[in-house]
Amino acid sequence: MTPQEKQELKKHLKSISEILVRNTPKEKLKDFEGIELAIREHFFEKINLEIADFFFINSNPNLCGKSQKNKKYCWRQLKKLLQDSRRNYL
Numbered sequence: 001m002t003p004q005e006k007q008e009l010k011k012h013l014k015s016i017s018e019i020l021v022r023n024t025p026k027e028k029l030k031d032f033e034g035i036e037l038a039i040r041e042h043f044f045e046k047i048n049l050e051i052a053d054f055f056f057i058n059s060n061p062n063l064c065g066k067s068q069k070n071k072k073y074c075w076r077q078l079k080k081l082l083q084d085s086r087r088n089y090l
Contacts, residue, residue: 016047048082 001009020042021029028034056078 020046044082044085048085049079052078052082 020038024038024042028038053075056075
């Protein structure tokens, strides 16, 4: 990642963080544990799937073959893996 890309990423992450903090119940922001759990919840419920979707669409186009059925199956498998990882971290 170039220094410019790092700066751009940091800028976007700050904007995302501001939105997520505004949409986090105040009682979850009272201590470190609550903040950590809020971050994890936001990550797994909102951010993770969006990033995975982008990678899935823009990565290797032949990853799942050309048929729409195969692509839907692959996406379901990816979503299941992400949901399983969510259970391990929350």
